[in-house]
Amino acid sequence: MADSNNSVSNDEILLSVRHLKKSYGDHEVLRDISFDVPRGKVFVLLGPSGSGKSTLIRCLNGLETIQGGTISFKGEPIDGREKTWRRLRTEIGMVFQSYDLFPNLTVAQNILLGPTKVQKRPKDEVERQMDGLLADVQLSEYRDAYPRELSGGQKQRIAIVRALTMNPELMLFDEVTASLDPEMVREVLELMLGLAEHHMTMIVVTHEMEFARRVADTVLFLENGVILERQSGHDFFTHPETDRAKAFLESMAPISDGE
Ligand SMILES: Nc1ncnc2c1ncn2[C@@H]1O[C@H](COP(=O)(O)OP(=O)(O)OP(=O)(O)O)[C@@H](O)[C@H]1O
Numbered sequence: 001m002a003d004s005n006n007s008v009s010n011d012e013i014l015l016s017v018r019h020l021k022k023s024y025g026d027h028e029v030l031r032d033i034s035f036d037v038p039r040g041k042v043f044v045l046l047g048p049s050g051s052g053k054s055t056l057i058r059c060l061n062g063l064e065t066i067q068g069g070t071i072s073f074k075g076e077p078i079d080g081r082e083k084t085w086r087r088l089r090t091e092i093g094m095v096f097q098s099y100d101l102f103p104n105l106t107v108a109q110n111i112l113l114g115p116t117k118v119q120k121r122p123k124d125e126v127e128r129q130m131d132g133l134l135a136d137v138q139l140s141e142y143r144d145a146y147p148r149e150l151s152g153g154q155k156q157r158i159a160i161v162r163a164l165t166m167n168p169e170l171m172l173f174d175e176v177t178a179s180l181d182p183e184m185v186r187e188v189l190e191l192m193l194g195l196a197e198h199h200m201t202m203i204v205v206t207h208e209m210e211f212a213r214r215v216a217d218t219v220l221f222l223e224n225g226v227i228l229e230r231q232s233g234h235d236f237f238t239h240p241e242t243d244r245a246k247a248f249l250e251s252m253a254p255i256s257d258g259e
């Protein structure tokens with residue numbers, strides 16, 4: 001895996017969220033959310049359905065307007081203007097549950113679009129980077145294929161490569177394996193584990209608990225739009241503090257054989 005451009009410096013805070021509020025009409029979906037993500041760390045967002053995980057991730061990429069609080073990136077508060085977010089989206093990559101590749105473009109065209117058109121980088125340089133990343137994920141032979149010719153797992157890995165080719169400093173993942181067949185989940189999770197090993201700063205929503213346990217430096221457990229629990233990955237999975245988190249982990253445990 002090509003190393004990310006994140007040199008791990010001493011506890012630099014890459015992303016800082018303070019008192020973030022998000023509502024849809026009268027419905028407060030996120031209430032007073034505050035946390036700091038140091039560069040090079042992996043934060044995993046866990047919590048029951050409807051607790052606000054996707055909404056939070058979307059706020060961090062400017063896909064939702066916020067009703068209160070601040071989001072700062074590299075020490076600068078983000079002013080919330082679309083122009084600012086357009087610039088920041090080249091530094092904050094995001095991959096969703098549904099692979100959002102353009103169906104009418106080849107894999108290479110999908111990947112090259114952002115770096116050459118938005119970032120205006122030289123095509124040959126971006127192509128070299130792309131070819132290296134495609135080789136890393138063993139998808140070089142699909143360079144000129146169309147998304148319809150790829151499996152779900154392959155599409156999702158291409159979506160991740162596409163985001164990485166922008167050289168993001170922060171990656172946001174929202175249930176990227178949720179719509180994959182089980183045998184394709186592993187290849188995507190392994191790619192993400194590799195990114196974590198290379199100190200990519202990541203915020204990850206996942207229902208894959210074994211993966212979460214391995215990858216999380218910090219777990220934020222959300223319920224009803226608040227951070228109910230904030231612990232190191234190890235502590236959260238070995239001794240969650242709240243009954244709510246304990247019940248959540250039990251509900252996510254593999255089905256036992258009934259003994
Ligand atoms: N566009 C929207 N308009 C109105 N309400 C919304 C919208 N998007 C989300 N919500 C509400 O916000 C709350 C949080 O939703 P969100 O999708 O963030 O939850 P989640 O934690 O990601 O859940 P899941 O695990 O099911 O993906 C829910 O009550 C949901 O109904």
Ligand SMILES: [Mg+2]
Nearest residue numbers: 053054055174
């Ligand atoms: Mg969600």
